[in-house]
Amino acid sequence: MKTGKGILWIGIGTLVILFCAVFPASPAEKTIKIKWASVLAPTDLNNIVAVEVIKRVKERTQGGVELTLYPSSQLGKAPEVFQQQRAGAPILVETVPSWSADLGYPKLQILDGPFLYENVEQLNRFVRSELAAKWNTEFLKRSGIRILTWNWYGGQRHILAKRGFKHPDDLKGVKFRVPETPVWIRTFELLGATPTTIPWAEVYNALSMGVADAAESPLSAIWSIKLYEVAKVVTLTGHFTAVRGFQISEKLFQSMPLEHQKVLIEEFIRGGEQVTKMAIESEDDFIKKMTEKGVSFVKPEVELYKQRTKPFYTEEKVKWTSADYNELLAALKGK
Secondary structure, eight states: OOOOOHHHHHHHHHHHHHHHHHOOGGGGGGGGEEEESSSTTTTHHHHHHHHHHHHHHHTTTTTTTEEEEEEEETTTTHHHHHHHTTTTTEEEEOHHHHHTTTTGGGGGGGOOTTOOOOSSHHHHHHSHHHHHHHHHHHHHHHHHHHEEEEEEEEEEEEEEEEEEESSGGGGGTTTEESSSSSSHHHHHHTTEEEEOOOOOHHHHHHHHHHSSSSSEEEHHHHHHGGGTTTOOOOEEEEEEEEEEEEEEEHHHHHSSHHHHHHHHHHHHHHHHHHHHHHHHHHHHHHHHHHHHTEEEEEOOOOHHHHHHGGGGGTTTTSSHHHHHHHHHHHTTTTT
């Protein structure tokens, strides 16, 4: 037989259970779990910094926001991940302007254009500009996706193959691996190559098996997935600046407390500053390490490459006006 005290404790326990059922923990007290999707290898500079960003976000939100990194396209190719994101999946995606442009704001493609930036500071000027804020806002309206920042600079992109390409004419007919985006495709068409779209995770095998004769990438990415094992010549064209950013669905972003939103933006901007510093400081080191692996480096006629790709900004195929282009150039120069 239960004593009076036993019955009392059972009653209190029942009341506690009922109270928790009627008054659950507030949303602010719940952990928001987000998958961080990246096409890059775990050893890439971006993902080395990602580990630090994840730690800082968790600490500053006191566990309120928990990010988990999925490198090497583990969650799928970029277009597939974007569709998951738009369907409501809790995913934060590493992106480039050309990929994001496909979500309803084609004008963003211009930010990936050939030989657009003279230096990293020009990219940072754009990121801080009113023009960037205006374009990001318009992108949000059209896509339902928020850009956190564009300041994750990944270095200059160069050509990798089994031979060098000192002159643009040397690229004529070369099967050139590009991502599935109009900027890359059109740029290498203008240079005389034959673009072939291949996902980044498949580039190593494509070069190894001859599916592609050449590819292009920042030195850090060439190193991180060991492309130097299958192609031993890098032509230092610097044809693109690796502009990388991060996007998150506005619905997911607005589900967070304001203080968590602030932390997320601040830490991703801080992460971009770290990556930029590392990319600049490590370029000579990557050249040294790859030289030791038997890679040779070719200095091309860069001005000729620039002349060949100039039509990219003026031909009818692109998705912006001359006014847009001139406004962008002014932002890059801080005007």
